[in-house]
Amino acid sequence: PSGQNPTTPNTHLEWISKVRVNTHAVLKRAQHVQAQKIPKKQWQAAWLLKAVTCIDLTTLAGDDTPSNVHRLCLKAIQPVRHDLLRAVDMHDKGITTAAVCVYPSRVADAVKSLREANSSLAVASVATGFPAGQTPLETRLQEVRVAVADGATEIDIVINRMLALTGQWEAMYEEIRQFRAACGDAHMKTILAIGELGTFTNVYKASLVAMMAGSDFIKTSTGKESVNATYPVAIVMARAIRDYFLCSGHKVGFKPAGGIRTAQESLVWLALIKEELGKDWLCPTLFRLGASSLLADIERQIYHHVTGQYAAYHELPMA
Numbered sequence: 001p002s003g004q005n006p007t008t009p010n011t012h013l014e015w016i017s018k019v020r021v022n023t024h025a026v027l028k029r030a031q032h033v034q035a036q037k038i039p040k041k042q043w044q045a046a047w048l049l050k051a052v053t054c055i056d057l058t059t060l061a062g063d064d065t066p067s068n069v070h071r072l073c074l075k076a077i078q079p080v081r082h083d084l085l086r087a088v089d090m091h092d093k094g095i096t097t098a099a100v101c102v103y104p105s106r107v108a109d110a111v112k113s114l115r116e117a118n119s120s121l122a123v124a125s126v127a128t129g130f131p132a133g134q135t136p137l138e139t140r141l142q143e144v145r146v147a148v149a150d151g152a153t154e155i156d157i158v159i160n161r162m163l164a165l166t167g168q169w170e171a172m173y174e175e176i177r178q179f180r181a182a183c184g185d186a187h188m189k190t191i192l193a194i195g196e197l198g199t200f201t202n203v204y205k206a207s208l209v210a211m212m213a214g215s216d217f218i219k220t221s222t223g224k225e226s227v228n229a230t231y232p233v234a235i236v237m238a239r240a241i242r243d244y245f246l247c248s249g250h251k252v253g254f255k256p257a258g259g260i261r262t263a264q265e266s267l268v269w270l271a272l273i274k275e276e277l278g279k280d281w282l283c284p285t286l287f288r289l290g291a292s293s294l295l296a297d298i299e300r301q302i303y304h305h306v307t308g309q310y311a312a313y314h315e316l317p318m319a
């Protein structure tokens with residue numbers, strides 16, 4: 001289907017061995033991005049609504065049930081209170097989050113809730129032994145197939161960190177290629193778990209391998225590692241996306257995820273993407289924010305913009 005990034009033959013993997021990332025330059029660039037002024041007033045409200053449309057609204061917890069997944073879906077369909085959207089004249093723009101993201105066992109619940117609400121919002125499922133990826137390959141492949149059969153149209157796979165840490169890039173390419181095939185028409189986001197890859201050079205290499213193997217997005221983290229989405233790592237991944245685009249002509253998306261909780265951070269992420277990849281990437285087809293508890297703060301800031309006051313917690317119900 002259109003929009004899918006095709007697999008690049010593995011003969012191009014020699015590129016990987018030549019890669020070296022300049023750590024100092026990356027850290028300097030990250031500092032520069034973070035030091036930028038963020039937009040204020042109505043411009044800030046507009047950017048925050050843009051961030052909302054890029055959120056993969058996520059619940060990935062052991063105690064997820066059909067009812068909290070149902071609430072998550074309703075929140076994804078109506079992420080900001082109608083009266084607040086009306087106040088900024090955005091009530092008729094169909095603002096929703098980009099997708100909901102759940103564990104494979106909860107996909108059917110999410111699909112049912114969205115269907116009953118007459119919504120065509122995408123359901124993303126994590127898969128392949130999320131978060132550690134330490135299950136047999138056949139089990140990981142089967143998990144992808146089951147999530148797709150249950151109605152997930154986006155699959156967030158995790159890479160096998162063992163293969164990255166031992167430099168088995170070809171084997172990693174081969175696994176991801178098989179996940180791609182198992183996804184069928186579903187879009188595939190590949191989680192690198194950057195907190196466990198050791199070096200920026202490994203992050204860059206893993207990004208390239210994931211893209212060559214056919215990933216539609218590369219994603220920083222599961223949210224379960226001790227280090228998750230960071231700006232320096234994002235710069236390394238964005239450069240890999242840019243280099244891959246220059247070589248192949250294919251635009252691969254980027255999804256920072258894990259520990260993103262404040263409206264302010266979402267603005268920095270949008271600024272980083274605009275600077276590193278350009279405006280084309282500032283849309284849900286090429287940029288997602290994976291987050292379980294970001295939307296509440298964004299809605300609070302929009303409430304403040306509209307009313308001049310901060311909302312009490314009961315005024316903005318969150319899934």
Ligand SMILES: O=C[C@H](O)COP(=O)(O)O
Pocket residue numbers: 058060101221222223224257258259260290291292293294
């Ligand atoms: O993919 C999304 C992440 O798991 C969400 O992480 P978070 O719970 O830290 O926002």
